[in-house]
Amino acid sequence: MAKERYCMPDPTVAMTNEVIQREVPYGSRVIDLGCGDGRLLQDLQTDHGCRIQGVEIDPHAFRSSLGRGVPVINANLDEGLPHIPDDTFDVAVLSQTLHQVRTPSLLLNEMLRVARKAIVVVPNFGHWRVRLQVLWYGSAPVTSSLPYQWYDTPNLHVSSMHDFRTLCKEQSIQILKKLPIIKGHAVNHAWIPNLRAESAMYVIHRTE
Numbered sequence: 001m002a003k004e005r006y007c008m009p010d011p012t013v014a015m016t017n018e019v020i021q022r023e024v025p026y027g028s029r030v031i032d033l034g035c036g037d038g039r040l041l042q043d044l045q046t047d048h049g050c051r052i053q054g055v056e057i058d059p060h061a062f063r064s065s066l067g068r069g070v071p072v073i074n075a076n077l078d079e080g081l082p083h084i085p086d087d088t089f090d091v092a093v094l095s096q097t098l099h100q101v102r103t104p105s106l107l108l109n110e111m112l113r114v115a116r117k118a119i120v121v122v123p124n125f126g127h128w129r130v131r132l133q134v135l136w137y138g139s140a141p142v143t144s145s146l147p148y149q150w151y152d153t154p155n156l157h158v159s160s161m162h163d164f165r166t167l168c169k170e171q172s173i174q175i176l177k178k179l180p181i182i183k184g185h186a187v188n189h190a191w192i193p194n195l196r197a198e199s200a201m202y203v204i205h206r207t208e
Helices: 010-021 039-048 059-067 104-114 128-137 161-170
Strands: 029-033 051-056 072-074 089-095 115-123 173-182 199-206
Touching: 010 039, 010 089, 010 115, 010 173, 010 199, 029 039, 029 104, 039 051, 051 059, 059 072, 089 104, 104 115, 104 161, 104 173, 104 199, 161 173, 161 199
Parallel strands: 029 051, 029 089, 051 072, 089 115
Antiparallel strands: 115 199, 173 199
Protein backbone atom coordinates (compact mmCIF):
# COMPACT_ATOMS: atom_id res chain seq x y z
CA MET A 1 0.00 0.00 0.00
CA ALA A 2 1.79 3.08 -1.18
CA LYS A 3 -0.89 5.62 -0.42
CA GLU A 4 -2.14 6.92 2.90
CA ARG A 5 -4.66 4.53 4.43
CA TYR A 6 -8.36 5.22 4.38
CA CYS A 7 -9.59 7.45 7.22
CA MET A 8 -13.22 7.46 8.29
CA PRO A 9 -14.83 10.39 10.17
CA ASP A 10 -14.08 10.24 13.90
CA PRO A 11 -17.61 9.23 15.04
CA THR A 12 -17.62 6.36 12.55
CA VAL A 13 -14.18 5.20 13.73
CA ALA A 14 -15.35 5.20 17.35
CA MET A 15 -18.51 3.21 16.58
CA THR A 16 -16.61 0.71 14.45
CA ASN A 17 -14.00 0.26 17.18
CA GLU A 18 -16.74 -0.47 19.70
CA VAL A 19 -18.15 -3.19 17.46
CA ILE A 20 -14.69 -4.74 17.03
CA GLN A 21 -13.94 -4.65 20.77
CA ARG A 22 -17.03 -6.73 21.52
CA GLU A 23 -15.56 -9.55 19.42
CA VAL A 24 -12.14 -9.57 21.15
CA PRO A 25 -11.90 -11.81 24.25
CA TYR A 26 -10.33 -10.35 27.37
CA GLY A 27 -6.58 -10.88 27.60
CA SER A 28 -6.15 -11.79 23.93
CA ARG A 29 -3.00 -11.30 21.91
CA VAL A 30 -4.11 -8.87 19.19
CA ILE A 31 -2.45 -7.55 16.04
CA ASP A 32 -4.11 -4.66 14.18
CA LEU A 33 -3.07 -4.41 10.53
CA GLY A 34 -3.35 -0.85 9.29
CA CYS A 35 -3.82 0.31 12.88
CA GLY A 36 -3.98 4.02 12.06
CA ASP A 37 -3.37 6.19 15.11
CA GLY A 38 -3.58 3.20 17.48
CA ARG A 39 -6.81 4.13 19.24
CA LEU A 40 -8.33 0.67 18.96
CA LEU A 41 -5.22 -1.08 20.29
CA GLN A 42 -4.87 1.41 23.11
CA ASP A 43 -8.47 0.74 24.18
CA LEU A 44 -8.01 -3.02 23.91
CA GLN A 45 -4.93 -2.84 26.11
CA THR A 46 -6.56 -0.56 28.70
CA ASP A 47 -10.07 -2.01 28.81
CA HIS A 48 -9.54 -5.63 27.76
CA GLY A 49 -6.10 -6.42 29.16
CA CYS A 50 -4.91 -7.37 25.68
CA ARG A 51 -1.32 -7.76 24.54
CA ILE A 52 -1.13 -5.65 21.42
CA GLN A 53 0.85 -5.07 18.25
CA GLY A 54 0.15 -2.63 15.41
CA VAL A 55 1.27 -2.49 11.78
CA GLU A 56 1.01 0.79 9.88
CA ILE A 57 2.55 2.22 6.70
CA ASP A 58 1.47 5.88 6.91
CA PRO A 59 4.23 7.89 8.68
CA HIS A 60 1.85 10.31 10.42
CA ALA A 61 -0.39 7.52 11.76
CA PHE A 62 2.70 5.52 12.74
CA ARG A 63 3.96 8.42 14.88
CA SER A 64 0.50 8.88 16.39
CA SER A 65 0.44 5.23 17.45
CA LEU A 66 3.85 5.54 19.06
CA GLY A 67 2.64 8.66 20.85
CA ARG A 68 -0.15 6.59 22.42
CA GLY A 69 2.38 4.06 23.67
CA VAL A 70 1.26 1.43 21.15
CA PRO A 71 3.98 -0.92 19.84
CA VAL A 72 3.82 -0.58 16.07
CA ILE A 73 5.78 -1.82 13.07
CA ASN A 74 6.17 0.41 10.02
CA ALA A 75 5.51 -2.08 7.20
CA ASN A 76 3.72 -2.55 3.89
CA LEU A 77 0.88 -5.08 4.06
CA ASP A 78 1.28 -5.81 0.35
CA GLU A 79 4.40 -7.73 1.33
CA GLY A 80 2.47 -9.97 3.71
CA LEU A 81 3.66 -10.68 7.25
CA PRO A 82 6.87 -12.65 6.59
CA HIS A 83 8.54 -11.80 9.91
CA ILE A 84 5.64 -12.92 12.11
CA PRO A 85 5.59 -16.64 13.03
CA ASP A 86 2.48 -18.83 12.76
CA ASP A 87 -0.11 -18.55 15.56
CA THR A 88 1.64 -15.64 17.29
CA PHE A 89 -1.69 -13.94 18.02
CA ASP A 90 -5.19 -14.91 19.06
CA VAL A 91 -6.92 -12.21 16.98
CA ALA A 92 -5.90 -10.26 13.89
CA VAL A 93 -7.83 -7.08 13.05
CA LEU A 94 -8.10 -5.48 9.60
CA SER A 95 -10.47 -2.52 9.61
CA GLN A 96 -11.17 -0.53 6.43
CA THR A 97 -7.87 -1.61 4.86
CA LEU A 98 -8.50 -4.76 2.80
CA HIS A 99 -9.65 -2.79 -0.25
CA GLN A 100 -6.33 -0.91 -0.34
CA VAL A 101 -3.96 -3.87 -0.66
CA ARG A 102 -2.96 -5.33 -4.01
CA THR A 103 -3.83 -8.95 -3.19
CA PRO A 104 -6.65 -9.21 -0.63
CA SER A 105 -6.67 -13.02 -0.69
CA LEU A 106 -2.98 -13.13 0.26
CA LEU A 107 -3.49 -10.81 3.21
CA LEU A 108 -6.52 -12.72 4.50
CA ASN A 109 -4.53 -15.95 4.46
CA GLU A 110 -1.57 -14.25 6.14
CA MET A 111 -3.88 -12.98 8.89
CA LEU A 112 -5.17 -16.46 9.51
CA ARG A 113 -1.64 -17.83 9.54
CA VAL A 114 -0.47 -15.52 12.33
CA ALA A 115 -3.74 -15.54 14.32
CA ARG A 116 -6.41 -18.09 15.22
CA LYS A 117 -9.20 -15.84 14.00
CA ALA A 118 -9.52 -12.51 12.25
CA ILE A 119 -11.91 -9.57 12.38
CA VAL A 120 -12.30 -7.78 9.05
CA VAL A 121 -14.28 -4.59 8.41
CA VAL A 122 -14.84 -3.61 4.78
CA PRO A 123 -16.93 -0.93 3.04
CA ASN A 124 -19.88 -2.29 1.06
CA PHE A 125 -19.95 -1.28 -2.59
CA GLY A 126 -23.41 -2.84 -2.83
CA HIS A 127 -24.97 -0.09 -0.66
CA TRP A 128 -28.01 1.56 -2.23
CA ARG A 129 -26.40 5.03 -2.35
CA VAL A 130 -23.49 3.63 -4.34
CA ARG A 131 -25.84 1.87 -6.76
CA LEU A 132 -28.00 4.98 -7.13
CA GLN A 133 -25.06 7.25 -7.94
CA VAL A 134 -23.79 4.87 -10.60
CA LEU A 135 -27.28 4.43 -12.08
CA TRP A 136 -28.41 8.08 -11.88
CA TYR A 137 -25.21 9.98 -12.59
CA GLY A 138 -23.25 7.33 -14.46
CA SER A 139 -20.08 8.20 -12.56
CA ALA A 140 -17.88 6.67 -9.87
CA PRO A 141 -19.69 6.99 -6.52
CA VAL A 142 -18.60 9.14 -3.59
CA THR A 143 -20.16 8.26 -0.23
CA SER A 144 -19.28 8.40 3.47
CA SER A 145 -17.72 4.92 3.25
CA LEU A 146 -16.09 5.58 -0.15
CA PRO A 147 -15.25 9.28 0.20
CA TYR A 148 -12.66 9.81 -2.55
CA GLN A 149 -12.92 10.85 -6.18
CA TRP A 150 -11.93 8.08 -8.59
CA TYR A 151 -8.70 9.88 -9.54
CA ASP A 152 -7.51 10.41 -5.96
CA THR A 153 -8.55 7.25 -4.14
CA PRO A 154 -6.29 4.86 -2.20
CA ASN A 155 -8.78 2.08 -2.88
CA LEU A 156 -7.52 -0.57 -5.29
CA HIS A 157 -10.52 -2.90 -5.00
CA VAL A 158 -14.19 -2.39 -4.26
CA SER A 159 -16.54 -5.18 -3.24
CA SER A 160 -19.99 -5.90 -1.94
CA MET A 161 -20.93 -8.19 0.93
CA HIS A 162 -21.66 -10.90 -1.65
CA ASP A 163 -18.19 -10.48 -3.13
CA PHE A 164 -16.48 -10.90 0.24
CA ARG A 165 -18.44 -14.06 0.94
CA THR A 166 -17.42 -15.45 -2.46
CA LEU A 167 -13.75 -14.65 -1.80
CA CYS A 168 -13.83 -16.47 1.54
CA LYS A 169 -15.45 -19.50 -0.06
CA GLU A 170 -12.78 -19.60 -2.78
CA GLN A 171 -10.02 -19.38 -0.16
CA SER A 172 -11.61 -22.03 2.12
CA ILE A 173 -12.06 -19.40 4.85
CA GLN A 174 -14.95 -19.91 7.23
CA ILE A 175 -17.12 -16.93 8.15
CA LEU A 176 -18.03 -17.36 11.82
CA LYS A 177 -20.02 -14.15 12.09
CA LYS A 178 -21.30 -11.48 9.71
CA LEU A 179 -22.47 -8.13 11.07
CA PRO A 180 -23.77 -5.52 8.61
CA ILE A 181 -23.06 -2.01 9.90
CA ILE A 182 -26.02 0.26 9.19
CA LYS A 183 -25.87 3.91 10.30
CA GLY A 184 -23.01 3.03 12.62
CA HIS A 185 -24.76 0.13 14.32
CA ALA A 186 -23.96 -3.55 13.90
CA VAL A 187 -27.18 -5.42 13.10
CA ASN A 188 -27.45 -9.16 13.69
CA HIS A 189 -30.50 -9.81 11.53
CA ALA A 190 -30.67 -7.06 8.93
CA TRP A 191 -33.19 -6.98 6.10
CA ILE A 192 -31.43 -7.05 2.68
CA PRO A 193 -28.07 -6.14 4.26
CA ASN A 194 -26.13 -5.99 0.98
CA LEU A 195 -28.38 -3.09 -0.04
CA ARG A 196 -28.53 -1.26 3.31
CA ALA A 197 -25.14 -1.70 4.99
CA GLU A 198 -22.49 1.00 4.51
CA SER A 199 -19.90 -1.52 5.67
CA ALA A 200 -19.76 -4.94 7.26
CA MET A 201 -17.73 -6.72 9.90
CA TYR A 202 -16.76 -10.36 9.54
CA VAL A 203 -15.23 -12.75 12.05
CA ILE A 204 -13.38 -15.37 10.04
CA HIS A 205 -11.48 -18.57 10.78
CA ARG A 206 -9.21 -20.77 8.72
CA THR A 207 -10.50 -24.16 7.74
CA GLU A 208 -8.22 -26.79 9.30
